[in-house]
Amino acid sequence: MDWSEIVRKMVILAQESGQITFVQIDELVPPTANQADIERLIEALNAKGIWILDE
Numbered sequence: 001m002d003w004s005e006i007v008r009k010m011v012i013l014a015q016e017s018g019q020i021t022f023v024q025i026d027e028l029v030p031p032t033a034n035q036a037d038i039e040r041l042i043e044a045l046n047a048k049g050i051w052i053l054d055e
Contacts, residue, residue: 003037007044019051 006028014020029038045052 003041003044007041007048010041010045011048011050014045014050018049019053020045021053021055023055025052 009028010020010025013024025038025041029041033041042052
């Protein structure tokens with residue numbers, strides 16, 4: 001699984017507002033992802049200055 005591609009798509013979604021929702025993340029993350037994968041994605045988004053909203 002190419003996590004860098006998933007992060008890239010999330011960054012594109014968040015570019016305008018600097019934020020992304022958990023719903024958007026859920027739509028992009030494959031169902032085979034585990035908790036550690038999700039945590040790494042969240043860390044990568046945080047490192048890029050992207051806020052994650054619970055909406």
